[in-house]
Amino acid sequence: MRIALERASVQFGKLAVTDEVTLAVESGDFVTIVGPSGCGKSTLLNAIAGLLDTVDCRITGRVHVEGDHPGRPRLAYVFQRDTLLPWATILANVETGMAIQGVPKAERVRRARELMHTVGLDGFESYYPHQVSGGMRQRTQLIRSLAYEPEAMLMDEPFGALDAQNRMLLQAELLRIWERRRMTTVFVTHDLAEAIVLGQRVVVMSRRPGRVKRVYDIPLPSPRDPFELRASPQFAKLETSIWADLRDEFRPAAA
Structure with missing residues (x-):
C-alpha cells in the first residue's frame, strides 16, 4: 500500500495544526514521525485513516491511500491507549x-x-x-x-505507556513481524531512539503548525536488535544529527 500526502493542511477552527505537509510512504516502507507535542503527528495519522470529521475541521491538499485490493484499503490503527x-x-x-x-x-x-x-x-x-x-x-x-x-499499519505511540524494558521487547517483536510481512507502516513517537531503531526513514516535524522539516534515511542493517543497536557508533551518530534538527522545535518561538 502506498500513502501520499501532498501539501496537506488541517485546521480546527482558527487553529492551524499542519501546514502543507508533503510525504510519500511507499509500499512496504516503515516510516517513523517525531516532533514536539501538538505539531500534528496524530492528526496526520487520522487524516490517512479517514477519521477526521470535515464538519469540525478543514482539510486542504491531498491525502491519498492506494491499496493493492479494490474498494476500501485495509488499514490497521494501533493506539497508545488500551482499546481492548x-x-x-x-x-x-x-x-x-x-x-x-x-x-x-x-x-x-x-x-x-x-x-x-x-x-x-x-x-x-x-x-x-x-x-x-x-x-x-x-x-x-x-x-x-x-x-x-492489513496492507498498512498506522501506529500512534503504541508503546509510550510501557516501561523501557517492555518497550524494547515490543520494538523487537514489531520489527520481526515487519521483516516477515513488510506491511507499510507509519509510526508516531516522542522517543527519538525508538524512531531510529524502527524506521527506514525518520520524518522530523516542526512545531505547530506542523511541517516536514527534514526526512532522514536510516541506513542501519537488518534484522535490527533494539538492545544492541543503541550501543553502536552508527546509531549514536544518527541520534546526534537528528536531535540537532529536532531540539530547536522544542524551544519557545522567538517573540
Missing part, C-alpha cells in the same frame, strides 16, 4: 477484526493462536485484559491489528 474489549478474553480480542470481516470461526481461532504464539501469549487465551500486564495488553492490541492481514 474488557468483556472479551484475550483470544476473542485477537479475533475481533477477523470476525467483523466475516472470517470463519475455525480460521479465526487458528490465526489468533498462531499470532499469540508469535508474541509469547501462549496459555493466556482465556484470560481477560484486566488479568494481564500492560505489556501483554499491548501485544494483544498489536496482533489483533495484524490478524486480519
Whole structure:
C-alpha cells in the first residue's frame, strides 16, 4: 500500500495544526514521525485513516491511500491507549477484526493462536485484559491489528505507556513481524531512539503548525536488535544529527 500526502493542511477552527505537509510512504516502507507535542503527528495519522470529521475541521491538499485490493484499503490503527474489549478474553480480542470481516470461526481461532504464539501469549487465551500486564495488553492490541492481514499499519505511540524494558521487547517483536510481512507502516513517537531503531526513514516535524522539516534515511542493517543497536557508533551518530534538527522545535518561538 502506498500513502501520499501532498501539501496537506488541517485546521480546527482558527487553529492551524499542519501546514502543507508533503510525504510519500511507499509500499512496504516503515516510516517513523517525531516532533514536539501538538505539531500534528496524530492528526496526520487520522487524516490517512479517514477519521477526521470535515464538519469540525478543514482539510486542504491531498491525502491519498492506494491499496493493492479494490474498494476500501485495509488499514490497521494501533493506539497508545488500551482499546481492548474488557468483556472479551484475550483470544476473542485477537479475533475481533477477523470476525467483523466475516472470517470463519475455525480460521479465526487458528490465526489468533498462531499470532499469540508469535508474541509469547501462549496459555493466556482465556484470560481477560484486566488479568494481564500492560505489556501483554499491548501485544494483544498489536496482533489483533495484524490478524486480519492489513496492507498498512498506522501506529500512534503504541508503546509510550510501557516501561523501557517492555518497550524494547515490543520494538523487537514489531520489527520481526515487519521483516516477515513488510506491511507499510507509519509510526508516531516522542522517543527519538525508538524512531531510529524502527524506521527506514525518520520524518522530523516542526512545531505547530506542523511541517516536514527534514526526512532522514536510516541506513542501519537488518534484522535490527533494539538492545544492541543503541550501543553502536552508527546509531549514536544518527541520534546526534537528528536531535540537532529536532531540539530547536522544542524551544519557545522567538517573540
